[in-house]
Amino acid sequence: MPHVRLDVDGPVVTVRMDHPPLNAFDTTQREELAARVRELADARDVRAVVLYGGERLFAAGADLKSLAAMGPEEVRGWNRALQRTFDEVARLPMPVVAAINGYALGGGLELALAADHRVAAEDAVLGQPEVRLGIMPGSGGTQRLTRLIGPSRAKNLLMTGRRVGAEEALRLGLVDEVVPAATVYEAALAHARRLAEGPAAALEAIKEAVDHGADIGIPAALALERALFTGVFGTADAATGIRSFLEHGPGHARFEGTPRNRESHETTDDKEEKGEEK
Incomplete structure (x- = not known):
């Protein structure tokens, strides 16, 4: 086995x-x-x-x-x-x-x-x-x-x-x-x-920025963050997220490859945010 x-x-x-x-x-x-x-x-x-x-x-x-x-x-x-x-x-x-x-x-x-x-x-x-x-x-x-x-x-x-x-x-x-x-x-x-419902490229970039940035000086870490931000900004998920925010407010974007209905996995923060919008 x-x-x-x-x-x-x-x-x-x-x-x-x-x-x-x-x-x-x-x-x-x-x-x-x-x-x-x-x-x-x-x-x-x-x-x-x-x-x-x-x-x-x-x-x-x-x-x-x-x-x-x-x-x-x-x-x-x-x-x-x-x-x-x-x-x-x-x-x-x-x-x-x-x-x-x-x-x-x-x-x-x-x-x-x-x-x-x-x-x-x-x-x-x-x-x-x-x-x-x-x-x-x-x-x-x-x-x-x-x-x-x-x-x-x-x-x-x-x-x-x-x-x-x-x-x-x-x-x-x-x-x-x-x-x-x-x-x-x-x-x-x-x-x-x-x-898994989030933007895959942004999550990967965040992980890389945190993990690698912690081991280098702040100028190099900020340069790494800047490069990763620029790369993520050009993705389809970024376009989806920004468009959704401008049209519907925060928390409504469904990113590329997201297989589930976001409503089924709402976090407490999501629910509080919706309450504030109302």
Whole structure:
């Protein structure tokens, strides 16, 4: 049976990890995840992605039995491949939403950090416990965690290896939403569907501007933003969005490739905006 499969729901695709009992990353799971992500990177009809490990847990890290049998050079190559795979997740052109049930530890949290939005169950447990094994995160944990929650908070989690519950993770900014465990996947899917209805080129450009702009100086980052803005302004979706705003006001545009009726996925902000217009 495959360890990673793709479940298609219109323009939203779920990357479903299914490697009992812990979704631990061994070579097979890493290779299958990489293959599935590369398929998505080139799929023109995919507008958003959900990462999901099932109802019990997201992923509990690397397969330590496999790592313990490796020498330093072999570990270096294995880690480089896993780091590259998670980086490919982060560089997907469409929005990526992580649906976190149960444990997201070690490599599991590093995969979740590669997403653009994280939805966690009320009983979810997150952490980078590698230091307690005498090692450190090696697949983005020190870098993405620092960029997400800041150096001081990141060092606290990385140096103590402590686990945090969902509410603390929300306060830290480690996750974006906390929902009942039974609704995690549906909440993530609903968010992904809303994003899938947006202008694909603009969403890709926003993601690129934020992700790459954070790693360069402000003059270069502003130049990147300016170039991306100019490129997006010439798209069909931009023409549609501007025309719709001028004719009907905000929130009514249906962008190219949007397969659903916007009314079925209205957000609270949409409803409040309509109330203000009235």
